[in-house]
Amino acid sequence: MRVRRVNRAVLNLRQAHRAVWHLFSWWLNTPTLPRPLAVLQAFLDRRAEEVWGHVWVSGRRILISLGVGLVLGVPLGLYLGRNRRLDAITAPFIHLTYPIPKIVFLPLLLIFLGLGDASRVVLITLAIFFQILVTTRDAARSLPQAAIYSIQSLGGTEWDVYRHVLFPYVLPRIFTALRISIGTAVAVLFFAESFATNSGLGYFIMDSWGRTDYERMFAGIVAMSLLGLTLYLGLETLEYWLCPWEFRGRAR
Amino acid sequence: MGGSPVVEIEDLHFFYRVGGRKVQVLEEVNLQVREGEAWAVIGPSGCGKTTFLYLLAGLLDPAGGRVAVCGSSPRQRQREIALILQNYGLFPWKTVWQNVVLGLQMRGLPRREQARRAEAILEELGLAELAQRYPEELSGGQKQRVAIARSLVTEPSLLLMDEPFSALDALTRERLQNFLLDLIQRRRLATVLVTHNIEEAAFLGRRIAVFSSLPGRILEVVDNPGMGDPDYRATEKFWQTVNYLRSRLQGQRLAS
Ligand SMILES: Nc1ncnc2c1ncn2[C@@H]1O[C@H](COP(=O)(O)OP(=O)(O)OP(=O)(O)O)[C@@H](O)[C@H]1O
Ligand SMILES: [Mg+2]
Numbered sequence: 001m002r003v004r005r006v007n008r009a010v011l012n013l014r015q016a017h018r019a020v021w022h023l024f025s026w027w028l029n030t031p032t033l034p035r036p037l038a039v040l041q042a043f044l045d046r047r048a049e050e051v052w053g054h055v056w057v058s059g060r061r062i063l064i065s066l067g068v069g070l071v072l073g074v075p076l077g078l079y080l081g082r083n084r085r086l087d088a089i090t091a092p093f094i095h096l097t098y099p100i101p102k103i104v105f106l107p108l109l110l111i112f113l114g115l116g117d118a119s120r121v122v123l124i125t126l127a128i129f130f131q132i133l134v135t136t137r138d139a140a141r142s143l144p145q146a147a148i149y150s151i152q153s154l155g156g157t158e159w160d161v162y163r164h165v166l167f168p169y170v171l172p173r174i175f176t177a178l179r180i181s182i183g184t185a186v187a188v189l190f191f192a193e194s195f196a197t198n199s200g201l202g203y204f205i206m207d208s209w210g211r212t213d214y215e216r217m218f219a220g221i222v223a224m225s226l227l228g229l230t231l232y233l234g235l236e237t238l239e240y241w242l243c244p245w246e247f248r249g250r251a252r
Numbered sequence: 253m254g255g256s257p258v259v260e261i262e263d264l265h266f267f268y269r270v271g272g273r274k275v276q277v278l279e280e281v282n283l284q285v286r287e288g289e290a291w292a293v294i295g296p297s298g299c300g301k302t303t304f305l306y307l308l309a310g311l312l313d314p315a316g317g318r319v320a321v322c323g324s325s326p327r328q329r330q331r332e333i334a335l336i337l338q339n340y341g342l343f344p345w346k347t348v349w350q351n352v353v354l355g356l357q358m359r360g361l362p363r364r365e366q367a368r369r370a371e372a373i374l375e376e377l378g379l380a381e382l383a384q385r386y387p388e389e390l391s392g393g394q395k396q397r398v399a400i401a402r403s404l405v406t407e408p409s410l411l412l413m414d415e416p417f418s419a420l421d422a423l424t425r426e427r428l429q430n431f432l433l434d435l436i437q438r439r440r441l442a443t444v445l446v447t448h449n450i451e452e453a454a455f456l457g458r459r460i461a462v463f464s465s466l467p468g469r470i471l472e473v474v475d476n477p478g479m480g481d482p483d484y485r486a487t488e489k490f491w492q493t494v495n496y497l498r499s500r501l502q503g504q505r506l507a508s
Binding site: 146147149150151152153154155156157160164165168169171243244245248 | 335339342345346354359389412
């Protein structure tokens with residue numbers, strides 16, 4: 001199974017990584033690079049119990065952003081991909097806004113939406129929404145006319161076209177978009193949490209850095225990596241359940 | 253043969269627009285398909301056969317003339333028409349079962365009734381064991397049978413087929429042709445089958461419409477009263493028909 005293979009690959013990677021890290025910290029013998037055991041201790045330590053609180057805050061922010069990005073981006077992308085005229089009207093606007101780095105809006109969002117969760121969630125959502133929208137739209141555009149004829153000749157309505165043809169056709173590519181979006185989302189999250197807040201892993205890492213508590217800082221970094229990894233594996237599993245046809249019928 | 257007309261086509265015209273230019277595809281097509289009658293449509297490549305089926309299925313609208321299925325426009329009768337597309341048109345994301353049940357599901361039939369009908373048709377077409385497979389896990393002939401099952405399960409009044417067996421090897425093709433012949437005879441199903449295989453047209457078409465090259469017109473309707481027997485292929489009459497059709501087609505240019 002693919003998920004298990006990925007799991008194993010990741011474990012090997014982590015072991016190798018840990019070994020290299022150990023060597024380096026031994027050799028450099030500096031507190032900036034604490035030994036993995038110390039980090040692990042900090043991670044599991046009573047003192048680091050607070051990490052989990054921040055993991056939860058960050059995880060929630062990412063999940064909400066992904067959810068909102070999907071709920072807005074997928075239907076709009078499907079609709080644009082299916083309606084040539086509206087697509088032609090909106091395409092220039094999307095072309096112009098897509099390449100703008102969304103993180104530059106953080107100050108504005110902090111002013112308008114306050115210092116709470118909302119501004120940070122909106123920033124992440126903005127960053128991934130366009131990725132999801134553009135991927136979905138492009139995939140929907142490429143649906144062969146024969147597939148539409150096929151469902152119409154079976155008596156399908158426009159809604160049936162979306163439900164039975166367009167959506168399942170596009171779904172595997174939405175997963176691809178999401179895989180890319182998770183990388184973006186975690187990066188933007190880190191940025192969004194390093195200003196004017198006292199919660200989230202971004203804050204936790206920057207705060208530890210400021211206090212030169214490197215064990216605590218690395219505990220934060222490990223937690224953030226684990227968050228990304230968990231989301232990634234979650235996606236793989238979800239795709240396996242939702243797109244079973246992608247994993248069958250092919251010699252592998 | 254008798255029976256009321258299922259399909260009535262009067263003075264049908266159609267064109268595509270290609271880069272602002274009109275390309276006339278069908279001209280002055282007149283045709284009537286009666287209940288239980290099997291028609292084959294044959295013609296040179298690119299003459300408009302597929303387009304003709306799309307018009308009958310209500311997927312395209314005529315530019316001129318009239319198409320009626322059971323007395324109304326095909327768009328209104330879509331649920332009584334079954335169309336099997338050139339490449340089967342199965343959905344790779346649905347299992348055989350889900351593909352077959354789809355038409356019934358969209359008609360809002362109760363689940364139990366859907367299952368009853370799907371089971372019956374899969375059994376009839378020898379597909380029961382394959383129900384949980386995805387189309388990519390099937391052979392060409394199996395896919396074709398699934399496509400037939402999916403069309404017939406809705407109990408249509410009109411069956412339209414676009415080159416249904418062209419992708420199959422000769423042996424499988426003959427087997428499926430016999431099978432289809434038996435199916436449409438038992439159901440007394442009005443059928444229009446598009447093919448460029450002359451023998452297929454002669455084996456399955458009670459009447460055979462020979463189309464001209466682009467723009468497609470009906471050159472001639474060949475009557476084929478001998479068809480209907482699975483052993484027809486071995487008869488003198490069959491080969492006479494085949495040879496006659498071939499001579500009619502050879503005079504035609506290929507569409508550029
Ligand atoms: N969507 C389209 N837009 C413009 N022209 C088209 C379109 N589809 C088909 N045509 C043209 O219309 C003509 C008829 O096409 P059609 O597919 O109906 O031919 P056909 O008889 O089914 O050919 P074949 O036997 O090769 O399948 C062809 O010359 C083709 O180039
Ligand atoms: Mg064709």
